[in-house]
Amino acid sequence: MRYAYFPGCSLSSSASDYDLSLKAVCRALDIELVEVRDWVCCGASSAHATSHLLSVAMPVLSLSHAEEDGFDRLIAPCLACQLRLKAANKEMQEDPEVRERIHRAFDYQYRATVRVYHPLEVMMEEGMMEVIRSRVRKKLSGLKVACYYGCVLTRPPKIAQFDICEDPQSMDSIIRALGGEPLDWSYKTECCGVSMTLTRSDIVLKLSNDILREAKEVGAHAIAVCCPLCQANLDARQIQIEDRYRVQYGIPIIYFTQLMGLAFGAFSKELGLEKLITSPRGALEICGLM
Amino acid sequence: MEVKLTEDRGRLAERLQGITGENVMLCYQCKKCTLGCPSAYAMKMKPHELMRALQLGLEDPVLWSGTMWICLSCETCNTRCPQDINILKLIDGLRTYYLNRDYYNPVRELPMMHRLFLKLVRRFGRIYELGLVFILNLKMVDPLKDTDMAMPMFLRGKLKFFPHRSEGAKELRKVMSRLEAMEEER
Ligand code: SF4
Ligand code: SF4
Numbered sequence: 001m002r003y004a005y006f007p008g009c010s011l012s013s014s015a016s017d018y019d020l021s022l023k024a025v026c027r028a029l030d031i032e033l034v035e036v037r038d039w040v041c042c043g044a045s046s047a048h049a050t051s052h053l054l055s056v057a058m059p060v061l062s063l064s065h066a067e068e069d070g071f072d073r074l075i076a077p078c079l080a081c082q083l084r085l086k087a088a089n090k091e092m093q094e095d096p097e098v099r100e101r102i103h104r105a106f107d108y109q110y111r112a113t114v115r116v117y118h119p120l121e122v123m124m125e126e127g128m129m130e131v132i133r134s135r136v137r138k139k140l141s142g143l144k145v146a147c148y149y150g151c152v153l154t155r156p157p158k159i160a161q162f163d164i165c166e167d168p169q170s171m172d173s174i175i176r177a178l179g180g181e182p183l184d185w186s187y188k189t190e191c192c193g194v195s196m197t198l199t200r201s202d203i204v205l206k207l208s209n210d211i212l213r214e215a216k217e218v219g220a221h222a223i224a225v226c227c228p229l230c231q232a233n234l235d236a237r238q239i240q241i242e243d244r245y246r247v248q249y250g251i252p253i254i255y256f257t258q259l260m261g262l263a264f265g266a267f268s269k270e271l272g273l274e275k276l277i278t279s280p281r282g283a284l285e286i287c288g289l290m
Numbered sequence: 291m292e293v294k295l296t297e298d299r300g301r302l303a304e305r306l307q308g309i310t311g312e313n314v315m316l317c318y319q320c321k322k323c324t325l326g327c328p329s330a331y332a333m334k335m336k337p338h339e340l341m342r343a344l345q346l347g348l349e350d351p352v353l354w355s356g357t358m359w360i361c362l363s364c365e366t367c368n369t370r371c372p373q374d375i376n377i378l379k380l381i382d383g384l385r386t387y388y389l390n391r392d393y394y395n396p397v398r399e400l401p402m403m404h405r406l407f408l409k410l411v412r413r414f415g416r417i418y419e420l421g422l423v424f425i426l427n428l429k430m431v432d433p434l435k436d437t438d439m440a441m442p443m444f445l446r447g448k449l450k451f452f453p454h455r456s457e458g459a460k461e462l463r464k465v466m467s468r469l470e471a472m473e474e475e476r
Contacts, residue, residue: 009417009454012416013448013450014448014450038461039458040462041411044407045404046403047408048382049382049401049404050389050404050408051386051473052309053472054466057465057466058462061458061461062458065458104468105468106465151364151365152365155365155366155369157369165369191366193329196400199400199426200360200397200400203329203332203360206331232443236442236443236448240438240439274446275446275447275448277443
């Protein structure tokens with residue numbers, strides 16, 4: 001299967017580990033990724049706080065490149081990007097006034113035929129689970145994983161149309177297929193506060209602490225994530241959180257694609273594991289992977 | 291506080307409906323939005339109070355509370371609202387309307403960040419993380435903010451010194467200026 005690939009700003013800089021591991025996993029699953037020609041930033045939270053039209057126009061620019069180049073499916077691994085892209089598609093399909101004005105601003109007339117997928121959605125496509133199971137070389141036996149889905153993978157359901165909104169299961173089922181043990185916990189879709197990370201870090205530290213604390217309480221060896229922003233928050237800020245709240249977590253925040261890659265037998269270098277700030281060594285020793 | 295609902299006071303709700311299509315009058319104060327809101331604890335005016343204030347047209351208290359900027363855009367409130375009100379869309383309507391207006395804002399750094407973010411994206415087509423952090427920290431007079439977090443990222447090659455440029459930046463600039471012209475027309 002061939003997909004257009006929209007890495008987004010994070011994966012092309014700070015989250016190169018997610019980028020590497022996603023590509024490795026896709027190679028193993030015979031999924032071809034072709035980077036969208038001259039893509040630009042999705043606008044994140046700044047575009048929709050500035051102008052509604054701009055928040056549609058920025059994703060449309062990249063989506064229209066994919067459409068022009070003959071793609072009808074696109075993978076966006078960052079939660080913020082995938083929501084902005086999906087929301088822009090919906091606006092273009094359903095709001096004639098927005099469509100008319102966007103068309104006036106562009107030379108190419110985007111028809112909204114490119115369907116946007118988060119990598120987890122691709123893994124949930126029919127028949128994929130069997131393929132994933134068949135690729136497992138080293139089981140994650142004994143590894144207790146808290147799957148953290150973040151804010152906008154399943155919300156708002158009108159746009160996301162994926163998984164169970166308040167208690168998603170897709171990542172859990174992947175961890176199970178890899179031989180690991182997904183944990184039941186109640187912070188799967190709580191917000192980590194990342195949109196305030198540069199401005200009001202006090203809020204971010206509190207929300208991220210809540211998530212880490214809950215994961216620790218249910219006995220997680222690791223938290224699996226599916227977004228570069230969640231990862232950066234929970235991992236790079238973990239020391240600040242430990243300082244501020246006088247606690248000791250040391251929980252590695254690992255991309256679900258890195259766990260897949262490990263189970264498929266890829267080398268840790270190929271998966272960017274050395275880029276994680278909280279070392280995953282302890283957790284991976286539990287299942288004999290390090 | 292006693293508030294009289296006059297025609298003048300209804301204008302804020304009307305203006306917001308014009309921008310967002312959402313009707314604040316549908317809110318019946320069940321508080322479900324506030325109970326699920328991750329940043330409500332940091333808001334002087336909670337989401338359901340914001341809804342009430344909008345119904346009553348209390349523009350100044352709405353602005354002075356800073357609630358629209360403390361909101362994390364996490365989409366929880368509108369997912370759960372039994373009246374199917376898109377609260378975040380209303381908040382976005384407020385943000386876009388007041389972004390460049392002059393008023394007392396207790397969280398000035400948020401609109402500042404959004405403007406800077408878009409300025410950088412306009413130039414490079416992509417976000418330049420280090421540049422954004424550096425300029426923002428200077429503006430917030432907190433130049434060393436998060437250096438303890440940046441160092442380990444830097445050492446692992448996670449923070450790039452120079453910006454990435456996208457070839458799409460030129461097209462983006464053209465689209466942005468066309469949109470601005472359209473918005474001026476209105
Ligand atoms: S959830 Fe909806 S109806 Fe209930 S208080 Fe909030 S906005 Fe009003
Ligand atoms: S979108 Fe904003 S107001 Fe709504 S629950 Fe999230 S943080 Fe609170």
